[in-house]
Amino acid sequence: MHFWEYLTFLWHQLTFKAQPLPDSIRLDGQTAIVTGSNVGLGYEAAKELASHGLSCLILGVRDQAKGNAAKEEIAEVSPGCNIQVWLLDHNSWASMVAFAERAHTELDRLDIVLLNAGLKRLEYSQSPTGHEAHVQTNYLGMALLSMLLVEPLRRTAQLTGKPSRMTITASSVAFWAPTRYVEKPQGGKGIIAWLDNPASFVPGTNHYMLSKLLDLLWTRALANRLNPSDIIVNIPNPGYCQSSFHRVDEGAQNFSKYIAFSTIQGAYHLTDAAVQHPDSHGAYLSEQRIRLVSKFVSSTEGNTVQHKLWNETIALLVKECPQAKIEEFI
Ligand SMILES: NC(=O)c1ccc[n+]([C@@H]2O[C@H](COP(=O)([O-])OP(=O)(O)OC[C@H]3O[C@@H](n4cnc5c(N)ncnc54)[C@H](OP(=O)(O)O)[C@@H]3O)[C@@H](O)[C@H]2O)c1
Numbered sequence: 484m485h486f487w488e489y490l491t492f493l494w495h496q497l498t499f500k501a502q503p504l505p506d507s508i509r510l511d512g513q514t515a516i517v518t519g520s521n522v523g524l525g526y527e528a529a530k531e532l533a534s535h536g537l538s539c540l541i542l543g544v545r546d547q548a549k550g551n552a553a554k555e556e557i558a559e560v561s562p563g564c565n566i567q568v569w570l571l572d573h574n575s576w577a578s579m580v581a582f583a584e585r586a587h588t589e590l591d592r593l594d595i596v597l598l599n600a601g602l603k604r605l606e607y608s609q610s611p612t613g614h615e616a617h618v619q620t621n622y623l624g625m626a627l628l629s630m631l632l633v634e635p636l637r638r639t640a641q642l643t644g645k646p647s648r649m650t651i652t653a654s655s656v657a658f659w660a661p662t663r664y665v666e667k668p669q670g671g672k673g674i675i676a677w678l679d680n681p682a683s684f685v686p687g688t689n690h691y692m693l694s695k696l697l698d699l700l701w702t703r704a705l706a707n708r709l710n711p712s713d714i715i716v717n718i719p720n721p722g723y724c725q726s727s728f729h730r731v732d733e734g735a736q737n738f739s740k741y742i743a744f745s746t747i748q749g750a751y752h753l754t755d756a757a758v759q760h761p762d763s764h765g766a767y768l769s770e771q772r773i774r775l776v777s778k779f780v781s782s783t784e785g786n787t788v789q790h791k792l793w794n795e796t797i798a799l800l801v802k803e804c805p806q807a808k809i810e811e812f813i
Contacts (some may be wrong), residue, residue: 492655496723496742497719499770501751504535504758511536514593514639515757516586518543518571518628521553524724525654527750528597529553533561534759540564540633543582543600545573573624574610576804583631592642592751593635595757597623599652601762602689605731607684612803615679621694625651625677626701626796630809633714640713650757653718655769657699658777660692665700673795674788688732699767699780701796702790706765707811717767719756778809
């Protein structure tokens, strides 16, 4: 990261005050899915959406008891919202496919999807799918769900005559990721295989940052394939926030006492992107505004990586999750 970028980051953290959705925004009749919503940013975002009159809220969580606790708390402030807890584990292809299948069959409409589940690890760990943990949870899980949920969102847009929304939680650390890992992956098997390889793992936050870079590249590639009059896809940075996310990172936890946004403030960035900014298709947002992406992401090299990543991801999912209905994207 350059010194100037770091100063800008600090400046925003110390001075920016994210705003909640204006009271005038009403979501009556609408249905939203929020993943990773038992705690942290996802929980606060789900709670804020519900408080604007949302009719149905699906909490996508991997632990029923934690989901039920979140549901009870949200129901206390938004008793009129039909809140359902659906199990979803990014570590299981079957779980993600079953989750999306429920959205297809059980929801009359789906207006908003907030794909937010994520993790940070400082040491190498592997998902039961065989992929590195960040690659699986932050990237592959998000990418698969982003395709599987297109159909109900698009069907709803045709019903309502206005675009549905898909928002993917970003991080500005995407721009701090060392791009050599994606530009020149070693091992000869591509970007994902290299990031899965323990030899590519440097203890610390490299892989977390790289997974967020993959999220951004994927979102841009997906947006290119979707019509914004059906679905507006965007990717907001919530800023550096207090949440249990940093529990594995003592340094970040200590640092966050001084400069982090509260979890609620962080969540305001997500709800803002999911409901406002009709002109944000394919865009990265930060401080509740559409922002330029890094030089790398917008460069020819970045576009080449984006294209390769898309093709690799589709090939991987076709092979490892053949039950997923993603024909439209192949
Ligand atoms: N906090 C920050 O400073 C910050 C900054 C920028 C971006 N973000 C992004 O914001 C998002 C939410 O983070 P947070 O700060 O709210 O962290 P958090 O409090 O740790 O919440 C993460 C959520 O993701 C869920 N999750 C983790 N692994 C999962 C899996 N395999 N399948 C399904 N759900 C899973 C967690 O479920 P469990 O409770 O069951 O583990 C939890 O609900 C992440 O995408 C993160 O990258 C955070």
